[in-house]
Amino acid sequence: MRTFHRRYWKTTAAMLGVVALLGTSACSGDDEADSDGKITLTVDTFGVFGYDELFEQYMEENPNIIIKENNVTDLHADYVPQLQQNIAAGSGAGDIVAIEEGIVQQFFLSQGDNFVDLAEYGAEELKDNFLPWKWEMGKGPNGEILGLGTDIGGMSMCYNKTLFEDAGLPTDREEVSASWETWDDFIEVGKKFQEAQTGASFISTTVPYFSAVNAQGGTHTFFDEDNNLVAETNPVILESWDLMVRMVEEGLSANLPMWSDEWNAGIQNNVFATLPCPAWMLGHIENTAGESGRDQWDVASVPGNGGNWGGSWLAVTTQSKHPEEAAKLAMFLTSPEGQISAWNAANTLPSSPKALDDPAVTEFTRDYFNEAPVGKIYAETAKELKPVYYGIHHAQVSEEFRKALEAMEQGQLSPEEAWQQAIDGAKRASGQ
Amino acid sequence: MTLLRRGAAPPGDKEATSLPRPGNDAVTERERRQIFWTRMDLRVTPYLFIAPFFILFAIFGLFPLLYTVWVSLHDWTLLGGNQGFNWFAHYTRLVQDAKFWNSLYNTFGIFVVAVVPQLLLAMYLADTLSRRIRAVNFFRMGLLLPYLTSIAAVAIVFSQLFGTQFGLINYVLGFFGIDPINWQAGRFSSWVAIAVMIDWRWTGYNALIYLAAMSAIPREIYEAAAIDGASRMRQFWQITIPMLRPTIIFTVIVSTIGQMQLFTEPVIFGDVAGGTQGQFQTTMMLIFEEAFRFNNYGYGSAIAWTLFMIIVVLSALNALLTSKIKGA
Structure with missing residues (x-):
């Protein structure tokens, strides 16, 4: 009898083991219905949003809420593919996710049903809190309010003051701005800089300039508003590409792949002299160069006419188990006060007209950048910004152009071959 | 009752x-x-x-x-889901796809550049450690240490070492008057950089397997050979190597299967595109790029299955070889 029972017990244990194994693998997702009645809200972000203080404040005011931030540095290589998979899989995305300008159509227009219509929670009356185009771009295909604007990019040109001095160029930000009214002027300044043989290069890589010039071009870039790939014929892209070819042929580039460790080391070691600076880029330079980079960099206006690069929206996913609480948090973070707080923390340029007029923004000078009046520089152009339509495959296609530009810079491909590679890659990436 | x-x-x-x-x-x-x-x-x-x-x-x-x-066998995208049966359209596209052949070329190229020196070095290390030397256990443990580190950590550290302008390796090469090499730009240079990462991690593992097999060879054979006047080199080539043959074949099979699926090291070295022109994009990376970046699941699956079949064929070849050698 004993042996029988023991064996019986063993079989049961083995079967239980199977069930347990299956069980753990099947429901490893964390259950958010905490026993102590606290609600955990997850916020997915990339880069620098400047939300730490706002989170603290919100958790103090709402003791039943715990906020967790999932932050990823690289937008295109990591954040977008991950978010896309989580959205498609129906789980894994945060309660609140940040949607960047380049992927806003990919998510809001073609996958709008994965996001909560914030009108249900009274977002309609927030309309005046945002610049009109920012408000419109946050809408879904049927006019649902899917995203609330956080920041906008704006545009300026950062320059390394010490290197400019070494090269015998003007260093005062007004004079620098005046020296490059157009991109042709910019290349001329670059030629002078290279002739001075400072050992540094005028630009790090053409990739950010390509983005900046494209964004200045007006209505659309690689795709038209019906999502047809028009990169091959769009004059904006053609002209911008030619400009990049000229920069490479004049030898202005340090050939450092953007966002790579080498590129960051280049910022620390003063290896390049200029960098297109949307507002959020200031934070990156400061964090990367650290104390030794203090007062190295200054901020001038960008050649051409302003433009916008980057900026985001916050959206609540339908995966969220607490959409109401998540919507409230998103509204708190994107309120004019929230945007001013983020501006103070990370200089992410507000998308709220009220915040843009606030003295905290307009009178702000950034100590790290030689006391540059960055608030004024950005806020001046912010209200006249025109949005650009990027299309649902923008993120993938800009990766193809990045690779082609880098191959051209590094001398692996002639400009014609690089263009062909970019176009072939773009067709493949967009499935057109 | x-x-x-x-x-x-x-x-x-x-x-x-x-x-x-x-x-x-x-x-x-x-x-x-x-x-x-x-x-x-x-x-x-x-x-x-x-x-x-x-x-x-x-x-x-x-x-x-x-x-x-x-x-x-379907047109299948992440966003659109299943969009209909298309027979073997993906497979016929695959045959004509230059990017696929390029990725296969890279996979085999990195395999050769990585595995051949790796196994030779492992054999050399194992032979050295099978002799009577001081602190032999310390060195044997040391062999396994690289294997304990995470692949991602290895790849991140090595990617920095292989940096163009600020990398330590180019810095050292500079002392010998060699101009900085852009490791990621060239096909062969990128293969070498990736092969170094792989070998750093796997050489010790293979050396330990060889070492275990060597310790199973009876001492008497060596003693007899020594009495007959065979040199150490001769003993190595005529006793150790033939006796290790099954083990060598095992390591070759395992390395082949592992290398065909090479992914993490090159991805961290560059990204899934494998360099500006796909100089070091392996087939696994192409699968990932198609499926998860371009969201083209159907085509990604077709490549995945082709890769699977290639691995099966290679393993079968290896098995055939093994049984032939055993039979001889």
Whole structure:
């Protein structure tokens, strides 16, 4: 009898083991219905949003809420593919996710049903809190309010003051701005800089300039508003590409792949002299160069006419188990006060007209950048910004152009071959 | 429950034909059950014990494997889902796809650049450590240390070492008057950088396998050879190598399968595109790029299955080779 029972017990244990194994693998997702009645809200972000203080404040005011931030540095290589998979899989995305300008159509227009219509929670009356185009771009295909604007990019040109001095160029930000009214002027300044043989290069890589010039071009870039790939014929892209070819042929580039460790080391070691600076880029330079980079960099206006690069929206996913609480948090973070707080923390340029007029923004000078009046520089152009339509495959296609530009810079491909590679890659990436 | 009474007709079932047992009917019933369960135990329990692996394998291994075939025969995107059966369209596209052939070329190229020196070096290390040297256990443990580090950490550190302008390796090469090499830009240079990462991690592992096999070779053979006047080199080539043949083939098979699926090191070295022109994009990276960056699941699955078939063929070739050598 004993042996029988023991064996019986063993079989049961083995079967239980199977069930347990299956069980753990099947429901490893964390259950958010905490026993102590606290609600955990997850916020997915990339880069620098400047939300730490706002989170603290919100958790103090709402003791039943715990906020967790999932932050990823690289937008295109990591954040977008991950978010896309989580959205498609129906789980894994945060309660609140940040949607960047380049992927806003990919998510809001073609996958709008994965996001909560914030009108249900009274977002309609927030309309005046945002610049009109920012408000419109946050809408879904049927006019649902899917995203609330956080920041906008704006545009300026950062320059390394010490290197400019070494090269015998003007260093005062007004004079620098005046020296490059157009991109042709910019290349001329670059030629002078290279002739001075400072050992540094005028630009790090053409990739950010390509983005900046494209964004200045007006209505659309690689795709038209019906999502047809028009990169091959769009004059904006053609002209911008030619400009990049000229920069490479004049030898202005340090050939450092953007966002790579080498590129960051280049910022620390003063290896390049200029960098297109949307507002959020200031934070990156400061964090990367650290104390030794203090007062190295200054901020001038960008050649051409302003433009916008980057900026985001916050959206609540339908995966969220607490959409109401998540919507409230998103509204708190994107309120004019929230945007001013983020501006103070990370200089992410507000998308709220009220915040843009606030003295905290307009009178702000950034100590790290030689006391540059960055608030004024950005806020001046912010209200006249025109949005650009990027299309649902923008993120993938800009990766193809990045690779082609880098191959051209590094001398692996002639400009014609690089263009062909970019176009072939773009067709493949967009499935057109 | 039936009671047997004297004079009563015997019940017609089998129970009655068996020998009368001590005890009452309840006991017989229990014993029968016991026999049943014992038999079941002997026959079924072993399967139950191995079942967890097979059930998990069926769910997470076999099912995805077969489902991938199904997906590869469809137009299937992440956003649009299944958009219809298209027979072998993906496979015919694959044959003409320059990017696929490029990725296969890279995979085999990195395999050769990485595995050949790796196994030779492992053999050399194993031979050295099989001799009587001081602190031999310390060195044997040291061999395994790189294997304990995470692949991602290795790849991140090595990617920085192989930096163009700020990398340590170019800095050292500078002392010998060599201009900075842009490791990621060239095809061969990127292969070398990736091969170094792989070898750093796997050489010690293979050396330990060789070492274990070497210690199983009887000492007498070496002693006899030494008495006959064979040099150490000769002993190595004519005793050690032939005796290690099965082990060498094992390591070759395992490395082949591993290398065909090379992914993490090159991805961290560059990204899934494998350099500006795909100089070091392996087939696994192409699968990932198609499926998860371009969201083209159908085509990604087709490549995945082709890669699987290539690995099967290579393994079969290896197995054939092994049995031939054993038979000889």
